[in-house]
Amino acid sequence: MDILSHGLMGAAAGELGHKRRVLWPFLFGALPDVFQALALYPFVGYVHGRAWLIPEHADWSGFRGAYPLASAIWEAPHSLFFLLLCIVPLVLKLRLPRSCIAAYGLHLLVDVFTHSGEWSAAPFWPLSWKLEGYWDPWKAPPEQIALCVGLSALLWLGLWWGRRFRATGAGENGQGEA
Ligand SMILES: [Zn+2]
16 A cells, blocks of 8 residues: 555554544654655665656566565564564654554554555564455556545545544533533
């Protein structure tokens, strides 16, 4: 799944917390893919001699097996161990919203179900056990990515609206009781 959809799903997780949060859960929802976007993506393009280091879909085929060390840039942040040993302590230490942990975990969960084939998720990396998902988001055409972004935005807006609706209802009830 694309990084923007993951961020929007993180923002949706932020709507479910005790206090409403948007920006931090959005960032933590996108975070597992940031490392890959900044380092692995251009490296794949470099290895295949692509202009502006922008890889083509076919360049990812066989890459995970041929470059396991470079692929660790994607594997490590997508591991539950990384979530438990790095993200949870970081969020608690910096006193960030707890929904950041949920947003990050949601990213890993969604990837488990959406990544298939060569790039299926290994949730207990460095253990190599993989779960087979149902899609290949890394080679999705633009219209599918746009659909994902749209649905994720709808999820977030739906939860935001539901929260507002409940808050308004509670306010009205409160006034009625007073
Ligand atoms: Zn991911």
